[in-house]
Amino acid sequence: MDLSPIAEDYLTVIYHLENEHERPVRTAEIGDEIGVTAPSVTSMLDNLDEEGLVDYTPYEGVELTEEGELVVRRLIRNHRLLETFLTDHLGYDWTDVHEEADRLEHYVSDELARRLSAFLGDPATDSHGDPIPNADLTMPEETPYxxxxxxxxxxxxxxxxxxxxxxxxxxxxxxxxxxxxxxxxxxxxxxxxxxxxxxxxxxxxxxxxxxxxxxxxxxxxxxxxxxx
CATH class of the missing domain: 2.30.30.90 (Ferrous iron transport protein A (FeoA))
Known part of the structure; x- marks a missing residue:
């Protein structure tokens, strides 16, 4: 399935908001996070629902499907490997890597992610202490900080x-x-x-x-x- 970077950004925002609030995500919350109008959010959610990536019910909210969550876990894996590479090998400060990784995460293949992880020594966490999903996209158990x-x-x-x-x-x-x-x-x-x-x-x-x-x-x- 080929998704645009903006569609992947929507899924990622839904993932983080859903985990933060532990309930279906409201369209207004998505619009505030991404900086787009309510009609734009509704249009994208309709498309993602048709693709089977979210369960969207107007006026009730949206949740990721299992397939949608796998897409996000792949992006999170790419993102956190990139952040770790940027801080550990290119001299970036931990405060500067989030936006860089946001831009690059959409273009990392599974093979590149595998090689990047191996190069980094298969780290369990990124430069911010967040867990990096495994190659099979399972999320490792978080360290009880x-x-x-x-x-x-x-x-x-x-x-x-x-x-x-x-x-x-x-x-x-x-x-x-x-x-x-x-x-x-x-x-x-x-x-x-x-x-x-x-x-x-x-x-x-x-x-x-x-x-x-x-x-x-x-x-x-x-x-x-x-x-x-």
Whole structure:
């Protein structure tokens, strides 16, 4: 089945929104994410429904079919392998690879993905800590990272997974000096929706909104050293 890049983008957006909200996705949510009008969304969903890639019911929402999810998993595999290649071998910063991979993911064949994965050592996760689907498109079991927001004051942890789809959050974390591999110590949890951490390598503190800290995966230093 030959799909256009924009059709694949629709499927990917539906996948992420469906997983985020755990319910059928509304057309308005898709339009907001992609930046198109409601009639454009409806037209595309009708086409994807005819192809058997989504189940779309007007006024009720849309869900991916099993076939539609396989298309997205292939794109996710391509995307995350590309991100890892760009950071590990072309010197890209982790904050800069998402859009590059978005553009390239549509043009990676299964054979190229296989070779790229082998070249990278068949990584289990990408440069943001997200799992990379296997060659058979099964999603590996996610590492049980503990959200930064659930850590106790005085704990020192390493950042293993960061949210990266939101450019504003990405920029905030980058400016704060927080990214994959950063060691931080929980400094304070004020009685508001904020969390203060100390960057171990720089001996300075950063205050994060709890809503962001919830999306940052961490591992205790002791556990990380054992696994490494």
């Amino acid at each position: 503990t959200p930064l927001s659930e850590r106790e004051v005085g704990e020192t942890v390493v950042i293993e997974q960061v949210p990266h789809r939101d450019p504003d959050v990405r920029e905030f974390l980058s400016d704060a000096g927080i990214g994959p591999g950063t060691n931080v110590t929980i400094d304070d949890v004020p009685p508001v929706d904020l969390l203060t951490v100390e960057l171990t390598s720089e001996t300075r503190t950063v205050t994060l909104p709890v809503r962001v800290a919830r999306r940052i995966g961490t591992r205790s230093i002791e556990n990380r050293s054992v696994l490494d």
